[in-house]
Amino acid sequence: MVYTNSNGEGRGEWWTAKAAEAGFKIEIVGAGGADATNKLIAEKNNPIADVAFGLNNMYFSQIQAEDALEAYEPSWAGEVDKELGDGETYWPLVKQAILLGYNSDKIPADKAPQDWTDLWTKDEFKDRYERVTGLGTATAQLVFAGILSRYQDDSGDLGVSDEGWKQVEQYFQNGSPAVAKTDLFARIASGEVDMGQMPSSIIAEREKSFNVNVETVVPSVGVPLAVEQIALVKGTEKKEQTQKFIDWFGSAEVQGEFAQQFNAMPVNKEAAAQANPEVVDFFADLKQQDIDWDFVQENMGAWVEKIELEYMT
Amino acid sequence: MSSTAVRAMVRSPFVLIVGAVLTWFIAAFLVWPNINVLIATFFPDGSFSGRAAEKLFSSQRAMKALGNSFLLAVALSITVNLVGVFIVLVTHYFRIRGSRILFLGYASTFIYGGIVLAAGYKFIYGDKGIVTSLLVKVFPGMDPAWFSGFFAVLVVMTFATTTNHMLFVANALKGVDYQTIEAARNLGASTWTILRRIVLPMLKPTLFAVTILSFLTGLGALSAPQVLGGRDFQTITPMILTFTNSPTSRDLAALLAVILGLATILMLAVMSRLEKGGTYFSVSKVSSALQKQDITNPVANVVVHAVAYLLFAVYTLPVVLIVLYSFADGAAIQTGELAFGSLTLENYQRVLTQQSGLRPFIVSVVYSALAALIAVGGLLFVARLLQKYKNWVASVFEYLLHIPWILPSALLALGLIISYDHPNPLVGGAVLTGTTVILLIAFVTVKIPFTLRMLKASFASVNSSLEEAAAIMGAKTLYVFRRILLPLVLPAAAAITALNFNSLLDDYDTAIFLAHPLVQPLGLVIKANTDGAEGVDGVANTFVYTVLLMVITGVTMYLVYGRSSRERSRKKKLPAVPPASQVPGPGLPGTPVAGEDAAQPAAPVR
Numbered sequence: 001m002v003y004t005n006s007n008g009e010g011r012g013e014w015w016t017a018k019a020a021e022a023g024f025k026i027e028i029v030g031a032g033g034a035d036a037t038n039k040l041i042a043e044k045n046n047p048i049a050d051v052a053f054g055l056n057n058m059y060f061s062q063i064q065a066e067d068a069l070e071a072y073e074p075s076w077a078g079e080v081d082k083e084l085g086d087g088e089t090y091w092p093l094v095k096q097a098i099l100l101g102y103n104s105d106k107i108p109a110d111k112a113p114q115d116w117t118d119l120w121t122k123d124e125f126k127d128r129y130e131r132v133t134g135l136g137t138a139t140a141q142l143v144f145a146g147i148l149s150r151y152q153d154d155s156g157d158l159g160v161s162d163e164g165w166k167q168v169e170q171y172f173q174n175g176s177p178a179v180a181k182t183d184l185f186a187r188i189a190s191g192e193v194d195m196g197q198m199p200s201s202i203i204a205e206r207e208k209s210f211n212v213n214v215e216t217v218v219p220s221v222g223v224p225l226a227v228e229q230i231a232l233v234k235g236t237e238k239k240e241q242t243q244k245f246i247d248w249f250g251s252a253e254v255q256g257e258f259a260q261q262f263n264a265m266p267v268n269k270e271a272a273a274q275a276n277p278e279v280v281d282f283f284a285d286l287k288q289q290d291i292d293w294d295f296v297q298e299n300m301g302a303w304v305e306k307i308e309l310e311y312m313t
Numbered sequence: 314m315s316s317t318a319v320r321a322m323v324r325s326p327f328v329l330i331v332g333a334v335l336t337w338f339i340a341a342f343l344v345w346p347n348i349n350v351l352i353a354t355f356f357p358d359g360s361f362s363g364r365a366a367e368k369l370f371s372s373q374r375a376m377k378a379l380g381n382s383f384l385l386a387v388a389l390s391i392t393v394n395l396v397g398v399f400i401v402l403v404t405h406y407f408r409i410r411g412s413r414i415l416f417l418g419y420a421s422t423f424i425y426g427g428i429v430l431a432a433g434y435k436f437i438y439g440d441k442g443i444v445t446s447l448l449v450k451v452f453p454g455m456d457p458a459w460f461s462g463f464f465a466v467l468v469v470m471t472f473a474t475t476t477n478h479m480l481f482v483a484n485a486l487k488g489v490d491y492q493t494i495e496a497a498r499n500l501g502a503s504t505w506t507i508l509r510r511i512v513l514p515m516l517k518p519t520l521f522a523v524t525i526l527s528f529l530t531g532l533g534a535l536s537a538p539q540v541l542g543g544r545d546f547q548t549i550t551p552m553i554l555t556f557t558n559s560p561t562s563r564d565l566a567a568l569l570a571v572i573l574g575l576a577t578i579l580m581l582a583v584m585s586r587l588e589k590g591g592t593y594f595s596v597s598k599v600s601s602a603l604q605k606q607d608i609t610n611p612v613a614n615v616v617v618h619a620v621a622y623l624l625f626a627v628y629t630l631p632v633v634l635i636v637l638y639s640f641a642d643g644a645a646i647q648t649g650e651l652a653f654g655s656l657t658l659e660n661y662q663r664v665l666t667q668q669s670g671l672r673p674f675i676v677s678v679v680y681s682a683l684a685a686l687i688a689v690g691g692l693l694f695v696a697r698l699l700q701k702y703k704n705w706v707a708s709v710f711e712y713l714l715h716i717p718w719i720l721p722s723a724l725l726a727l728g729l730i731i732s733y734d735h736p737n738p739l740v741g742g743a744v745l746t747g748t749t750v751i752l753l754i755a756f757v758t759v760k761i762p763f764t765l766r767m768l769k770a771s772f773a774s775v776n777s778s779l780e781e782a783a784a785i786m787g788a789k790t791l792y793v794f795r796r797i798l799l800p801l802v803l804p805a806a807a808a809i810t811a812l813n814f815n816s817l818l819d820d821y822d823t824a825i826f827l828a829h830p831l832v833q834p835l836g837l838v839i840k841a842n843t844d845g846a847e848g849v850d851g852v853a854n855t856f857v858y859t860v861l862l863m864v865i866t867g868v869t870m871y872l873v874y875g876r877s878s879r880e881r882s883r884k885k886k887l888p889a890v891p892p893a894s895q896v897p898g899p900g901l902p903g904t905p906v907a908g909e910d911a912a913q914p915a916a917p918v919r
Contacts, residue, residue: 134555209642301560304562
């Protein structure tokens with residue numbers, strides 16, 4: 001029994017079929033990141049899932065804090081950067097960059113914003129960027145993790161200086177609110193807005209569907225990376241089999257095949273060799289923002305609450 | 314129907330059995346899980362903190378959103394009644410040309426709702442909408458974004474929520490005694506006077522009941538404000554959902570939900586009080602069926618016809634566009650550009666040839682049908698007793714049964730998980746999480762308040778002299794219930810069952826936490842296929858699922874409601890059930906009275 005938030009766009013079917021070939025009969029239960037996290041925590045006394053994958057480090061550290069994960073070191077642990085997971089219970093699979101993208105047909109690279117903060121400090125971008133209307137999604141939370149952790153200040157409210165909170169206030173005051181069920185790319189295509197947040201994996205496909213061209217901004221501090229992970233659920237009855245499954249799932253061969261199929265950026269160094277070269281190049285040049293994840297994890301719940309209550313208008 | 318002493322009540326074995334089962338059910342599935350979840354949220358470390366209230370009341374945004382929700386609830390209670398009564402009158406009371414066609418148009422709200430309905434209105438009146446483009450051509454100076462904010466939300470929600478009027482008020486109208494109307498006419502009363510002094514007063518109890526439902530709909534508004542509210546008119550529900558999903562902020566969600574719940578209960582109490590003030594029953598003992606009325610004033614006649622057909626257009630246009638757009642590609646849906654040449658069956662192919670295929674549809678149909686039948690079946694007895702016995706015990710039970718209206722379904726689901734993930738004596742020592750039963754329990758509980766209100770109302774419209782006569786002739790309690798009461802309330806019960814069934818089909822909030830991994834209902838599949846993460850196809854899939862659900866719910870309404878009205882005309886011939894005269898007691902909405910509506914079509918989809 002596998003819980004994931006990464007079963008969309010045919011991935012669930014692909015994994016089920018691949019696992020069957022390898023002799024694992026899996027049943028995938030898909031749910032959004034927050035839902036899957038809540039479900040795993042709620043079920044900790046009588047777990048239904050054996051393994052969970054696809055959730056990012058923030059979600060897994062929440063689940064780990066509730067003591068719902070079992071420590072296990074997969075056979076491929078040496079092939080990945082331990083730092084990306086917690087090195088104990090959850091292990092990294094795939095990298096995803098959280099980017100600020102803009103309509104490159106309309107804005108030349110030299111006139112484009114250089115950083116998130118340009119959006120509200122420079123007049124030409126005001127009301128031209130889409131801002132979120134809720135912080136329920138992982139992407140939105142990571143954008144704020146990227147902004148707020150630059151203003152870490154132990155004496156400030158929730159560990160963030162007043163200056164940091166002012167940025168958040170400005171972000172909401174000057175952005176064009178997202179519209180439910182209307183994709184950012186649809187709004188870019190219709191000219192309503194020119195830029196907004198986007199995870200790296202969706203860009204190519206959306207550009208094609210909406211017939212727009214999008215370039216991304218890499219601020220001097222770098223971009224936040226979300227790393228999807230896999231972990232063994234505490235209390236599973238099929239522990240041994242599940243461990244074998246994790247060993248198979250994260251192996252270079254399997255991850256490489258997955259990356260090829262779905263344009264993903266595997267963390268596994270050997271698997272990266274099989275990934276789409278454009279994707280690999282993109283990540284090779286990408287500067288990763290140095291974020292203190294323990295700090296973010298500790299405060300994210302309270303940040304979301306504060307932002308929802310005080311800054312979102 | 315006078316108030317009965319508790320002692321008299323407990324003497325009946327029927328009451329004792331129903332009472333015992335009910336007490337267990339309420340304790341096990343309404344009180345215990347929700348107390349657990351509330352304790353877990355408000356007393357995280359064993360001590361109470363006023364943090365949630367402090368945070369909320371100092372938040373401008375929360376207070377504004379809460380205010381908006383209340384504003385919408387109050388406004389909606391008025392506008393839905395205006396539009397609802399109007400469409401009921403033109404389809405059932407006045408002689409209007411083409412009223413059956415009009416009926417089908419107005420009945421379109423039976424079969425769809427939610428985000429797609431809001432999107433449908435946006436296709437028409439939004440800044441790139443059809444009507445807006447036309448208007449801009451006529452008035453070049455007008456603002457293309459005119460259809461947004463409070464006004465747009467109120468308009469859309471008003472037209473979207475007249476379902477209860479079409480079902481319950483229309484049925485009450487059929488129970489109005491025609492002899493009284495004729496008598497008034499003979500005395501020289503005008504059409505308007507008859508309407509105002511005779512017809513509307515007799516509908517009052519039902520109107521009170523549906524007003525509560527409209528109020529509740531306004532408080533819980535979610536998708537219409539998200540799509541059309543814009544920056545200035547956002548409601549509280551999205552915030553409740555965000556906070557429910559964040560373990561550290563769940564106390565805020567629970568507090569907000571409790572505030573809304575208390576407002577609902579207050580509304581309930583006010584309405585009950587209002588109802589008690591009046592007399593709503595007909596004086597004639599031999600009633601006759603309502604006949605359609607001509608509008609004698611020619612100007613009024615033309616105006617009513619014009620408005621009726623204008624409303625018809627307002628109701629049907631979104632449905633037509635949604636069906637059309639379900640054949641377009643996702644990008645076209647989101648940018649609002651529809652080219653007739655580009656419509657294909659691709660979306661349907663993609664949705665129906667998924668690996669999971671038809672299975673989720675079947676799972677949902679089975680779960681929803683079971684839950685709807687259990688809720689209505691079980692509450693038939695309960696509603697009967699609550700309506701018959703009026704004392705403090707009955708009141709306590711009644712208010713307890715409204716608990717599911719107070720908490721959002723995600724919290725109800727969490728309550729069930731934390732209460733039954735270990736062997737619990739309340740359910741015979743069983744562990745319920747991970748079984749297929751727990752979702753069924755949740756489905757039944759969330760439908761209890763609505764079912765109870767509407768069933769109680771229909772029992773109230775039964776003439777108590779029938780029951781008394783049967784009792785005098787020596788009939789036993791169960792016999793009276795089975796042979797006299799049941800046939801009379803069956804049409805209403807069938808309609809409630811159908812509405813319950815329809816609303817559970819695409820449930821997501823409870824299913825996400827409680828569904829058995831191998832038996833996943835439709836809501837989860839829809840969510841997985843329609844979320845932003847699913848790419849451009851996601852939006853197209855939403856439309857396909859909506860159209861598919863429209864088909865299922867349309868068929869259900871036809872089968873259950875359409876058939877039940879035929880049943881009614883057949884039952885009329887049974888000697889055991891003489892036509893009952895309309896004698897709704899105070900405080901109780903009237904629902905169909907057997908035998909009287911055979912002449913009128915009652916089926917929504919025929």
